[in-house]
Amino acid sequence: MVAGIAMLAGCASSGVKNPSGVPVTHMNADEQGFVTGTGVESQDLVAVTDKMARSILAIPQIASASTPPKIVLDPVVNNTRFPINKDIFNTRIRTELNKKSLGKVTFLARERMAALDKERDLKRTGEVTSTTDPKAQEFLGADYFLTGELQGLSTRTKAGTSDYILYACQLIDVRTSAIVWEDSAEIKKQGLEDAAYR
Amino acid sequence: MKGFLQAALLACLVAVTGCATGAKPLPLNGDVFHDAPLAIEQGPPRDKLLWQYRLALAEMRRGQFDAAKPVLDDALLTLGGLYGKDSEARKSRRLFQQEAKKTFIGEPYERAMANYYRGILYWRDGEIDNARACFRNAEFEDSDAEAGEYKCDYTLFDYLDGFATSKLGGDGSDAFKRAEASARGAKPPAYDKSVNTLLFLDFGPGPVKFGAGKYNEELRFREAISPVQSVQVKLDNEIVNIKSADDLNFQATTRGGRVMDHVLANKAVFKSATSTLGDAAIISGAILATDHEHEQAGFALLAAGLLTKLVSAATTPQADTRCWEALPQFLALGQFKLKPGQHTATVNFLNAEGKTDPKFAKQITFTVPEGRDAVIYVSDQSTTPQTQ
Helix, strand or coil: CHHHHHHHHHHCCCCCCCCCCCCCCCCCCCCCCCCCCCCCCHHHHHHHHHHHHHHHHCCHHHHCCCCCCEEEECCCEEECCCCCCHHHHHHHHHHHHHHHHCCCCEECCHHHHHHHHHHHHHHHCCCCCCCCCCCCCCCCCCCEEEEEEEEEEEEEECCEEEEEEEEEEEEEECCCCCEEEEEEEEEEEEECECHHHC | CHHHHHHHHHHHHHHHHHHCCCCCCCCCCCCHHHHHHHHHHHCCHHHHHHHHHHHHHHHHHCCCHHHHHHHHHHHHHHHHCCECCCHHHHHHCCCCCCHHHCCCCCCHHHHHHHHHHHHHHHHHCCCHHHHHHHHHHHHHHCCCCCCHHHCCCCHHHHHHHHHHHHHCCCCCHHHHHHHHHHCCCCCCCCCCCCCCEEEEEEEEECCEEEEECCCCCEEEEECCCCCCCEEEEEECCEEEEEECCEEHHHHHHCCCCCHHHHHHHHHHHHHHHHHHHHHHHHHHHHHHHHCHHHHHHHHHHHHHHHHHHHHHHHCCCCCCCCCCCCCEEEEEEEEECCCCEEEEEEEEEECCCCCECHHHCEEEEEEECCCCCEEEEEECCCCCCEEC
């Protein structure tokens, strides 16, 4: 009996959490997973960019334009306490707009200008072939800038941590500087750590 | 008597086997570049964050900023996701489990510093808004101090928050006022957006944790006297003296009580009470056992006393003293307006008498880019010479 109890006690000794591991769990990007914080997460990004894309397509400047307006994405400004990958925000808005607009908008690849410039120079010097006159200026100018800002308000008390984030996007007419569209989304999260961490 | 001996033997055996951890100790040799990757990969997951902190700072001090980034990113991800139930944390509150068995995240000053260093790296990459997010988060880590006057009282974090806002075209005056209000030494300089070179400095030995109290249940911080008190920078024929903006010893020791301190205090009371009770039962039992009439009752009391002593011995009120011991004591910031191109700075660390110690002198060569800030990080523990 003594040996049996000793063996049992010994087996429970390592204190390893999830000793057999946790299998990979597929989640939808818009659902809250079991690993969460109070910062910017995938479900927030999906919800916000979906809302913005739907909203922007409904405005007359886009919906009723005779030719697709040309838009440049200006990186969002992060004014929260959470560092974020701003490219992912821009990329999702762009892909959603491209997907949903069915050609009603044209995005300009300004972030690729260095590579595009290089390619144009190669064409102009005759080092590579060109199907059009390489000397012609064909890089398009923007009609609108699409940009945004994330603003945050954080509170911590004994009851826990609360983070409110306001996601605001704007479409700016580059000729007049008029803000022709603006929309926002708000997300608030709260949480409290285990007492061992307080 | 025979039954009592069997019970005592059984209890001892269970206690001894239950203590075995099963994990082989890692072959650490004291070199952080050897130990940290090994501990992160193969060590207990509960210590991973601590080793990531150590590794990231060591990488920064030898100028390997790209190596430090992913390590800090992973650490900060862990920090940001600690809400809700945590079985390891729950266990660490139990009577028979040490606090050090919980996942290490560090005290607020350690968490703040992890954010601060990541902020420096974001600024280096030109991502000023993300840098600002890190400085804000660093300040936020200090928001749970017990006394209101010590909440969010880092001068540099607020100053940098406002400076970043100002650089981004916003109004950083609120953050500047907060920085001014919490400055314990010289007032911070007004923002100058034409500054294009930021020199982040840290120096002196930071706080080291130790356990005080009868059972080491009280978390305390050992403060060493720093051989370095300020910095002198020679750059482009200009000599600039820079004083510290923040003192981590001050920050570590002004947080006040933790919730966990109450848990540990309760554990200590339980340990002490059971020990005293066990002593009393053993002595009373031994006296009774000598009396033939009360022999059985005496042995029963003796057994109960021994068991109580075992319970007392198994109670673990020790405070978690795992520590990011490589942190500095002082944080400082130098600001320069330099022409784009390569520059070399000589950084001398001065003692209390204002004298330089050649062993701390650093030489840093760096390039100021066009249209962006140059961000330099130098510690009295940095390798030298360095090109950043």
